[in-house]
Amino acid sequence: MTDVEQKDIEVAREDQQRINRFSRLNMKFDELDEEIAAMKTEVQAFKDAVDEIEGCMEADGILLKIGEAYTSVDEDSVTEKLTKLIDESEASLSQKSDEIEQVKSELDSLKKLLYGKFGSSINLEK
Numbered sequence: 001m002t003d004v005e006q007k008d009i010e011v012a013r014e015d016q017q018r019i020n021r022f023s024r025l026n027m028k029f030d031e032l033d034e035e036i037a038a039m040k041t042e043v044q045a046f047k048d049a050v051d052e053i054e055g056c057m058e059a060d061g062i063l064l065k066i067g068e069a070y071t072s073v074d075e076d077s078v079t080e081k082l083t084k085l086i087d088e089s090e091a092s093l094s095q096k097s098d099e100i101e102q103v104k105s106e107l108d109s110l111k112k113l114l115y116g117k118f119g120s121s122i123n124l125e126k
Contacts (some may be wrong), residue, residue, distance in 0.1 A: 015114070022110045022124060025103050032100040039093045046086045053078055063076050 011019075017117050053075055061097060062078050063070040 009118060015102050015117065018110055018114060019122075022107065022114065025110070028098060029103045029107060029113065032096055032103065035097050036100065039089055039096065043086060043089045045095065046082050046089065050079060050082045050086070053082070 056062060062073050062075055064073045064078070107123070114122055114124060
């Protein structure tokens with residue numbers, strides 16, 4: 001026999017459900033984090049487009065590419081459309097940020113509960 005004993009911890013049904021819930025929430029957190037990063041990139045691209053349009057001094061005005069062809073559009077309508085897209089994206093980003101905060105809060109409470117019961121026998125880190 002070895003000097004170190006293996007500690008067998010019995011996992012109750014509700015504990016296994018908490019572990020499973022933690023795992024699902026952890027995957028959801030990762031998905032939301034990726035979505036938020038993509039949304040931030042999208043919002044920045046819209047803002048950059050607005051800046052480019054405002055700085056446009058071309059005689060042809062703004063050319064919008066639709067498929068293979070370019071069509072001339074007025075600056076005001078493009079700026080208005082981009083502003084609307086920015087507002088929609090920022091609202092969606094805010095909603096996703098709230099959702100990820102709720103998930104993080106639940107993850108933290110589950111982590112505290114599970115580490116309290118299982119100690120170092122369980123690893124809940126990424």
